[in-house]
Amino acid sequence: MDVATRPAVAAEPPSLDALLALARPDMAAVDALIRRHMDSPVPVIPALADHLIAGSAKRLRPLLTVAAARLAGARDDACLKLAAAVEFIHTATLLHDDVVDSSQLRRGRVAAHLIWGAPSSVLVGDFLFARAFELMVGAGSMPALEILARASRVIAEGEVLQLTRAHDLDLSQEVYLEIIRAKTAELFAAAAEAGAVSAGASPERRRALRKFGQDLGLAFQLVDDALDYSGDAETLGKNPGDDFREGKATLPLLLAMVRTGPAEREFWIRTIDRRDQTDADFVRACELMEQTGALAATLDLAATYAASAKAALANFAPSNAWRPALEDLADFAVMRRA
Amino acid sequence: MDVATRPAVAAEPPSLDALLALARPDMAAVDALIRRHMDSPVPVIPALADHLIAGSAKRLRPLLTVAAARLAGARDDACLKLAAAVEFIHTATLLHDDVVDSSQLRRGRVAAHLIWGAPSSVLVGDFLFARAFELMVGAGSMPALEILARASRVIAEGEVLQLTRAHDLDLSQEVYLEIIRAKTAELFAAAAEAGAVSAGASPERRRALRKFGQDLGLAFQLVDDALDYSGDAETLGKNPGDDFREGKATLPLLLAMVRTGPAEREFWIRTIDRRDQTDADFVRACELMEQTGALAATLDLAATYAASAKAALANFAPSNAWRPALEDLADFAVMRRA
Numbered sequence: 001m002d003v004a005t006r007p008a009v010a011a012e013p014p015s016l017d018a019l020l021a022l023a024r025p026d027m028a029a030v031d032a033l034i035r036r037h038m039d040s041p042v043p044v045i046p047a048l049a050d051h052l053i054a055g056s057a058k059r060l061r062p063l064l065t066v067a068a069a070r071l072a073g074a075r076d077d078a079c080l081k082l083a084a085a086v087e088f089i090h091t092a093t094l095l096h097d098d099v100v101d102s103s104q105l106r107r108g109r110v111a112a113h114l115i116w117g118a119p120s121s122v123l124v125g126d127f128l129f130a131r132a133f134e135l136m137v138g139a140g141s142m143p144a145l146e147i148l149a150r151a152s153r154v155i156a157e158g159e160v161l162q163l164t165r166a167h168d169l170d171l172s173q174e175v176y177l178e179i180i181r182a183k184t185a186e187l188f189a190a191a192a193e194a195g196a197v198s199a200g201a202s203p204e205r206r207r208a209l210r211k212f213g214q215d216l217g218l219a220f221q222l223v224d225d226a227l228d229y230s231g232d233a234e235t236l237g238k239n240p241g242d243d244f245r246e247g248k249a250t251l252p253l254l255l256a257m258v259r260t261g262p263a264e265r266e267f268w269i270r271t272i273d274r275r276d277q278t279d280a281d282f283v284r285a286c287e288l289m290e291q292t293g294a295l296a297a298t299l300d301l302a303a304t305y306a307a308s309a310k311a312a313l314a315n316f317a318p319s320n321a322w323r324p325a326l327e328d329l330a331d332f333a334v335m336r337r338a
Numbered sequence: 339m340d341v342a343t344r345p346a347v348a349a350e351p352p353s354l355d356a357l358l359a360l361a362r363p364d365m366a367a368v369d370a371l372i373r374r375h376m377d378s379p380v381p382v383i384p385a386l387a388d389h390l391i392a393g394s395a396k397r398l399r400p401l402l403t404v405a406a407a408r409l410a411g412a413r414d415d416a417c418l419k420l421a422a423a424v425e426f427i428h429t430a431t432l433l434h435d436d437v438v439d440s441s442q443l444r445r446g447r448v449a450a451h452l453i454w455g456a457p458s459s460v461l462v463g464d465f466l467f468a469r470a471f472e473l474m475v476g477a478g479s480m481p482a483l484e485i486l487a488r489a490s491r492v493i494a495e496g497e498v499l500q501l502t503r504a505h506d507l508d509l510s511q512e513v514y515l516e517i518i519r520a521k522t523a524e525l526f527a528a529a530a531e532a533g534a535v536s537a538g539a540s541p542e543r544r545r546a547l548r549k550f551g552q553d554l555g556l557a558f559q560l561v562d563d564a565l566d567y568s569g570d571a572e573t574l575g576k577n578p579g580d581d582f583r584e585g586k587a588t589l590p591l592l593l594a595m596v597r598t599g600p601a602e603r604e605f606w607i608r609t610i611d612r613r614d615q616t617d618a619d620f621v622r623a624c625e626l627m628e629q630t631g632a633l634a635a636t637l638d639l640a641a642t643y644a645a646s647a648k649a650a651l652a653n654f655a656p657s658n659a660w661r662p663a664l665e666d667l668a669d670f671a672v673m674r675r676a
Contacts, residue, residue, distance in 0.1 A: 133471055
């Protein structure tokens with residue numbers, strides 16, 4: 001793919017260094033909250049939760065809550081408990097997703113349900129979800145609770161929609177975007193909006209930060225779906241080809257099917273519809289995605305959303321160091337290789 | 339079992355008629371809230387939720403929220419959304435429990451995961467849990483949110499504890515009670531306490547109603563565990579013998595194992611530890627529970643908790659019609675056959 005054809009992406013490889021340096025003290029406090037609140041007298045709970053939470057190096061979503069709050073002028077630490085709650089909601093959905101999808105790898109580690117069993121993964125997910133709401137109560141902001149309760153519900157709706165439509169080869173790009181808006185972008189949107197609300201931001205700034213989070217989340221998921229056909233297991237922290245093996249109708253696949261037309265119809269029906277596949281079929285699918293430009297088109301759309309995310313920050317002062325740091329995050333979401 | 343030996347139980351068969359009549363207008367409103375909030379544009383969600391929610395005739399937990407609020411003097415309808423939230427939390431835990439236990443029957447119907455699959459049951463459970471928190475936000479009471487968020491976390495801890503200790507034949511009565519206090523009694527306690535809080539009850543009355551709910555919940559679960567060895571499928575709405583087949587260490591089983599001693603040790607190790615069973619083994623287990631008085635002792639303990647629940651209401655005026663109605667509920671919990 002020709003990187004030069006992708007719009008609105010920084011010429012320099014983007015880095016999260018500035019954002020991570022700015023957020024370091026806050027994120028250390030968030031990390032301490034996460035450790036304290038995943039504890040339980042029932043030993044399997046912290047063991048299983050730690051397996052997943054320790055595997056998360058970036059903590060993108062709580063980082064978004066903290067950065068949105070600070071960009072909006074937060075001087076107190078009200079955002080920290082909300083950030084920890086956001087990570088718990090995210091971890092709970094990962095635990096349940098891996099059970100639902102029977103995934104093998106997550107964050108570079110064997111999926112929790114393969115070690116502790118699916119029942120423990122379901123119940124520890126419930127524990128973390130409840131803990132998230134305890135943390136939000138501790139933060140004391142009813143509007144933030146409303147935002148994150150709604151997001152939790154929308155995520156579940158998105159997951160069910162994906163479950164019932166995931167193998168539908170006639171899925172439209174529109175429904176695909178509806179699914180990723182619900183299952184992924186909604187938590188990014190809510191994470192940023194909750195941060196803004198905890199800082200007492202104006203409705204306009206609250207909407208702007210929500211929009212930043214949502215478009216960032218869409219870019220992030222589109223790249224995720226592209227990496228499943230172009231990344232490698234070591235940098236990804238999960239197996240590439242998982243979506244193909246599960247016959248999951250993501251955008252690269254939907255575009256490749258449309259663009260290869262009748263010539264490859266039998267190939268897609270066998271490999272995706274009937275899930276009758278070999279490793280060579282996955283290699284062939286990746287080649288078809290390159291040749292038809294399906295991967296490039298997916299990454300182009302991601303870049304468009306990243307640009308839209310950055311544009312949402314236009315009314316924040318460029319001299320506020322959090323603004324360029326968040327702009328870097330949008331670029332990073334598109335350029336990352338894992 | 340000789341009913342005459344059971345303490346503190348009404349001579350007349352207890353009835354919920356008075357309570358149900360008092361609560362009828364409130365529960366009709368709760369029902370409307372439940373119907374409205376289980377709706378979703380994703381069709382499988384209301385279908386699956388309705389399968390479970392329509393099967394619930396008594397709605398004991400939301401009834402407890404409403405009755406506690408009214409007994410504490412509530413004049414507005416703040417308790418109704420909390421009551422609907424309580425039913426959603428309960429339904430979500432049932433959906434996840436049935437996946438965890440691979441149960442066949444629930445509320446007289448085929449368990450949802452056998453119709454829609456375990457993934458849908460997990461995700462619709464998450465949807466209902468999130469909806470519960472949206473309803474609580476709508477009720478606008480931070481203390482009620484705190485009570486129910488904490489309860490949700492304690493329930494999950496109880497479920498995990500049960501999962502990891504369920505087949506432990508050396509489980510002490512103490513740990514068994516700790517498990518049922520968390521997985522069952524906590525939601526009864528929180529349901530009543532949230533009702534009290536929504537009515538602006540004093541701390542003393544709030545504690546009294548929490549205590550009523552907790553002891554009622556313990557009585558309720560003890561009778562449930564006894565019915566699994568003495569009820570029949572038609573009135574129970576689930577298969578008797580499920581606990582035996584799963585080798586679940588409930589009180590009737592723990593007592594029967596202790597009381598039969600070395601004479602039956604091989605029988606319990608084979609049927610419970612190794613789960614090598616026939617239908618005749620279940621009949622024999624029921625006989626041993628009758629002969630050793632293990633069932634009677636379980637029901638006696640239930641009656642003791644029911645009496646303690648009633649005693650917790652001592653400081654409410656007997657002329658308040660909700661008090662005798664709740665006392666009937668405590669008696670009903672012990673005398674019920676399903």
